[in-house]
Amino acid sequence: MHSSYGNTLSYTPYQYGQGLLPKGNLSEEDLRQAFYRVDRDRNGFISYEELRVALGDDIINQETCRLLLSLYDTNKDGQISFEEFKSLWGYVQKWRECFQNFDKDRNGVIDASELHQALNQFGYRLSYPFCQSLVSKFRSHMPHVMNFGSFIQCCVMLKGFTSGFAAKDVQRRGIATLTYEDFLSIVFMHGTT
Known part of the structure; x- marks a missing residue:
């Protein structure tokens, strides 16, 4: 599939559950590819629904997804840019490490x-x-x-x-x-x- 981002991407079907993003630390290029993969409407932003699917609703519940979107949606337009997504992803990964440290x-x-x-x-x-x-x-x-x-x-x-x-x-x-x-x-x- 050719996208307006200039790269050929394979697109995983939109589904709830595990999330479409790999776990762990990603390089900026991998993170950018992940962002484009979940930007379903290809507008250069991720909406609440796209973020929910990306993070996986079995891992991040709806309320947490809304909370994260509100924290990182700096202009409060209901969607996040790649830069906002990059910050959000780093935040989630720090919380994941913290959670894993206490999940004895x-x-x-x-x-x-x-x-x-x-x-x-x-x-x-x-x-x-x-x-x-x-x-x-x-x-x-x-x-x-x-x-x-x-x-x-x-x-x-x-x-x-x-x-x-x-x-x-x-x-x-x-x-x-x-x-x-x-x-x-x-x-x-x-x-x-």
Whole structure:
């Protein structure tokens, strides 16, 4: 198939599941080829649907895909350019390495104990029961564990909530006085897509 990008590409049919992108670190040329392969309409941008297929909806759930798109869609037009995609891909790969470091039993999911260790290493001092609640909230198709996509979603949202809270915690003691509107601002501005 000849594309407007000047290269001959084989095109894998659009399908949900495993994703169309190879795992791991890619050279810029390989990443560019992967980008072109998933740019179904050949407009030079990847939409939400194209990104969802590219990342694989069995790995990255719909909400995480929306969250990632919103983080890297710098002009907020609902699609990402190659440069934005390159940044997003690097971000996902860093999270994948992190996830794999805490998936001690290498079963592709992490439980509350593994999440507790990860968040402690990130500098969060959260209780084990709270980590159990996070796993319950962000669990994958299996009870008591979260998959890679849910892990990204949880950590990105936690970081956003923490940033919003930190702006109100002027003495840096983990205590803040919030109005209801302050609270809603943190939730809607930092925690959702």
